[in-house]
């Protein structure tokens with residue numbers, strides 16, 4: 001038992017994840033099984049397991065998907081080669097890439113066309129980074145940390161044509177450090193007018209920053225391969241919180257590690273379902289209850305991918321949440 005939970009708002013599912021989960025759920029309901037999904041629909045182990053139970057087959061290579069089969073491409077964005085080969089063999093392809101990832105792809109294409117060298121701050125091997133790097137492979141260099149910057153800078157021909165882009169889910173502090181270093185080297189550095197970190201990433205980090213300084217421990221709910229979840233853990237550590245636990249769900253929570261009588265901050269990455277948050281709070285069993293720490297409202301809504309729009313009854317998508325859709329599928 002802990003003393004109190006400080007619950008971050010906003011937390012959990014973002015508009016892009018809501019869109020992708022609901023789109024895959026529509027596919028499960030519309031098409032006879034199996035429905036295929038290229039890569040994890042979102043980086044959350046429990047969401048992926050739930051869709052497996054609904055008969056979705058996840059593949060890492062689109063050549064494994066049979067002719068004419070329904071196939072979804074994940075929210076993180078896919079390389080142009082994957083999108084092209086997915087559409088071969090008369091497959092019904094739904095591209096659930098988040099519009100905010102598409103925006104970064106667009107920036108990369110435009111800057112590359114204008115002759116810029118693009119420094120892309122992201123995580124090697126992460127689906128989103130792999131997809132973005134492939135949009136303009138001859139013009140982009142990956143920068144993972146500030147120490148990589150000098151190596152990337154050494155390969156730049158025209159210092160007046162350097163752009164800095166970012167994975168949408170970075171820790172704000174990490175991004176700002178690299179951006180400031182790069183600006184120091186290249187005063188005419190181009191960056192997007194609002195940085196590439198998405199609203200969901202920055203809102204969740206802002207809410208957590210507010211509580212991390214008051215908490216004895218912070219619990220971040222989300223999977224280890226979820227970039228924005230890992231970024232949340234970094235935010236709590238950077239705020240000086242002495243205990244930061246990243247867990248997939250309540251089963252992984254060691255309440256003793258949090259400490260009896262502790263004030264515990266709780267948040268969830270953008271792909272972690274709310275039912276896990278509530279189950280974690282139930283395990284923490286705070287004697288003084290839950291205090292909601294609200295930083296901002298999020299009312300963004302992303303409509304279903306265009307390939308699905310004609311197949312979905314009007315307004316049926318907007319009126320439900322991804323959590324409700326997952327629950328309804330579970331009951332079938």
Ligand code: SF4
Nearest residue numbers: 014016017098168198
């Ligand atoms: S975290 Fe941001 S970029 Fe990623 S799916 Fe959510 S809204 Fe889109």
